[in-house]
Amino acid sequence: MSLSVLPRRGFIAVGLGLVFALAACGGGAETAPAADGSPAASPPAAGPWTFTDDRGKKIETPKRPTRVVAQVGAAAALWDFGVRPIAVFGPHKLKDGGKDAQVGDVDITKVESIGNVWDEFNVEKYISLQPELLISGMYTDDALWYVPEKSASTIEQVAPTLGVRLVGKPLPQVIEKYGEIAAALGADLDAPEVTAAKARFDAASKALVTPEAKGLKVLVMAGGPESLWVVNPDDHADVRYFKELGLDVVVPEKVDEAGFWQTLSWENADTYKADVILVDARTQSMQVEEMKKKPTFAALPAVKAGQVYPWHAEERYSYQGYADVLEKLRADLAKAKKL
Incomplete structure (x- = not known):
C-alpha cells in the first residue's frame, strides 16, 4: 500500500x-x-x-x-x-x-x-x-x-x-x-511459460527457508521522513507467505487502527530486534541510503552488519513475479548471519 x-x-x-x-x-x-x-x-x-x-x-x-x-x-x-x-x-x-x-x-x-x-x-x-x-x-x-x-x-x-x-x-x-x-x-x-513459472515458484517456495535462514529474525518495514512502518504480516500476502514457509518474521505488538503496519517514530527504530531488515524498495518510499541518515536506524545491528535487503512490496501476483522474489530473498538470506 x-x-x-x-x-x-x-x-x-x-x-x-x-x-x-x-x-x-x-x-x-x-x-x-x-x-x-x-x-x-x-x-x-x-x-x-x-x-x-x-x-x-x-x-x-x-x-x-x-x-x-x-x-x-x-x-x-x-x-x-x-x-x-x-x-x-x-x-x-x-x-x-x-x-x-x-x-x-x-x-x-x-x-x-x-x-x-x-x-x-x-x-x-x-x-x-x-x-x-x-x-x-x-x-x-x-x-x-x-x-x-x-x-x-x-x-x-x-x-x-x-x-x-x-x-x-x-x-x-x-x-x-x-x-x-x-x-x-x-x-x-497450460502454456509452457506459465507452467514453467509455476514450477519455479513451487521450487523457490520449498527452498526459501534453509536451517540457517530459520534462525534469523526478520523485520519488514518501510520508511518516510518522520516515521517508519513495521509490516503486520497478516495484512500483506507476501510477508504472510514468508512466515508460513517458516521465516521468523517480526510481528508488531500494536498494529495501527487501519491495519497493515505499526507506525513508529525514528527515535523508536530499535523497538524490535532483528538480524535482517527488509525495506520497501518502491520508488515512492524512502530508500535505504536516506534511512541511514537517521542515527537510530544507522545504529541498528542489522544495518551495521550490512544485512538490509529489498522488500518488493506490490510485486505482481504471478508465478514469474514471486519466483523472482523468493529466489532473490533466498540469496539475500544466505548472506546473512545471526547477530
Missing part, C-alpha cells in the same frame, strides 16, 4: 451523456497479440461473458472483453498469464523515462497510460479508449486500488470493473485468482 497520498489537480467532470455517447462509438478492437513469445489470449469467444469478482459482484458483458484497462499490479500479473491490457494506471514510468518495477514485464511502449501516480486517472482518455473492462486490486473494503474516489462513480459507468482482493488470503490464492481471470479472458494456463 502507498504510505502517503499526494492529491493532484482535480478532474474535469464528465457528463453521462458524453460517457454513453463515446461508449456507443466505434468497434471493440481486440487486445494486441503478444509479440515477445509469451502466451497470448485466444480470439474472443462468441456469446455472453460472466465473471464474479472478489466483491461478489457478477460481471456480465455481451462478449468476452478484449479492451482491458488495468492498474499496474493487475496488468503485470495478467501480462505474465498472457493477457495484454490496452492501458494501465498507477506507477509504471520513472522520472527518467525508465520503467517502474511495479509494472513488471508489461511493455509500456505498447499500452496507453491514463495515470502514473496516486490520484491521477485521466477519465476523458479512459472513456476515449472505449474500454470493456477495468481490473484492479483491493486492499481496503471494496475500493479499487488507484481508482480515485472522486471519479469512481463515473469510471464505474464507462465499463464494468473487476476487483481482486489482495488482503486476507494466502499468496498462492491471490496468484490463482489472477490466473482464473486470465483464463476467463482467453489465456492458456
